Amino acid sequence: MVHMGDTTAPRWLSDDEQRTWRAYLHATTLLEDHLDRQLQRDAGMPHIYYGLLVQLSQAPRRRLRMTELARSAKITRSRLSHAVARLEKNGWVRREECPSDKRGQFALLTEEGMEVLRRTAPGHVAAVRQALFDRLSPEQVAQLGEIMRVMAEGLQPSDPDADLPWLR
Amino acid sequence: MVHMGDTTAPRWLSDDEQRTWRAYLHATTLLEDHLDRQLQRDAGMPHIYYGLLVQLSQAPRRRLRMTELARSAKITRSRLSHAVARLEKNGWVRREECPSDKRGQFALLTEEGMEVLRRTAPGHVAAVRQALFDRLSPEQVAQLGEIMRVMAEGLQPSDPDADLPWLR
DNA sequence: ACTACATAGTTCAACTTTCAAGGACGAGTC
DNA sequence: GACTCGTCCTTGAAAGTTGAACTATGTAGT
Incomplete structure (x- = not known):
C-alpha cells in the first residue's frame, strides 16, 4: 500500500461496475x-x-416514542417532528405525553389513521408487487435481499443499538 | 376484508418478500x-x-439542453430549473440560448464546475466503492445489475413501446 | 395567414427537508 | 440542593421539491 493520502490514484469503477451503478x-x-x-x-x-x-x-398499542420511531424510519428527530405535526393536522396521528419521562412523547396512530392504512395498503402492496416482486424470480428476490443486507451492514451509522433490537 | 373497486383480495407480501422489501x-x-x-x-x-x-x-462540448438533462437525471424540468439556478449562482454551470430553437436553453459546465468535479470525483467514487462494490462479490454485482435493469424496465415512464403493446 | 395544439422552460405557492439553536427534563456527582 | 452534562424533542429559517399555471416559441392542418 502506497501512502500518498489524497494524491493516490483513485480506483475508478470498472465498466461492469459503472453499468451496475447507473442501473x-x-x-x-x-x-x-x-x-x-x-x-x-x-x-x-x-x-x-x-x-x-x-x-x-x-x-x-399503536404507539412509539418519537426517538424510537425516528430510528426505525431512519430519519432525524427534527424531520419526524415536522412530519408528525403534519400527520396530526390530518388527524391520523396523535401525540401523548410519556408518564415515565416528562421529556418524552409518544406518537400514536388514531383510528382514523388506521382506517387510511386499511384503505390504501392493498393498493400500495400492489404497486410494490407490480414494480418489483412480480418481475423478479424467487432467486432474484433472495439475491436482492442478501445484497441489501450486505449494503446496510456497511452503512449502519454509529448506532450500536440499531443492530440489537432485542436488547432494548 | 374491504371490498372497494377491486373485487380481489390483496396479495400481501410473503415473509421472504417482506424481509427483502424492508432490507x-x-x-x-x-x-x-x-x-x-x-x-x-x-x-x-x-x-x-x-x-x-x-x-x-x-x-x-459539456452542454445539454435543459429537457435532455432533466430526462437523463430523471427529474422534472421544474426541479432542474431551480437546481441550475443554484449551480449557476455557484459559478459551476452557465445557461446559454439555443440558436436553433428560441425556446431552448443549454446548461453548460463551466471550467470552475469541471474543477470541482475533478477535485471531488475520487472521494465520491471511493465512497461508492466502500459502500457497495468493495462489499459485494463479482457475482453479486452482476446480479444487482440485472435486478436493477428489470426494475427499471417495469417503471420506465416514457418508453411507449416498452409498456403497453398488450394493454391498449 | 389563421387556428389549434404541442413543446421548452420558468415561476409561484404550498409543502418537505435540513441544519443549527434552544428549552425542558433526567442522571450523576459533589 | 446545586452543578454539569447528556438526552428528548421542538422550533425557525434556509434550502430544496412539487404540481399547476404561465410565457414564448415551434409545428401542423386548413
Missing part, C-alpha cells in the same frame, strides 16, 4: 418516484409518511 | 443519505446536483 441509480429513483406519486395520489401523503403510519400500526 | 428500503435510504452527506461535505452540493455536473461533463 442502480436509475431503478431506485424511478421506484421511489413511482411509489411517492402512487401514495400521494391514493393516500394523500408521501412514501415516508406512509411508512411512519405503518410502523405505528405494528407497534404495541 | 431494500433500509439499505437504499442509508446509502442515499450517506452519499448526500459525503457530497454535501466535500463538494458543497447534494448528490443529485453532483449528478447533473457529471452528466454535463460527459456531454459533447
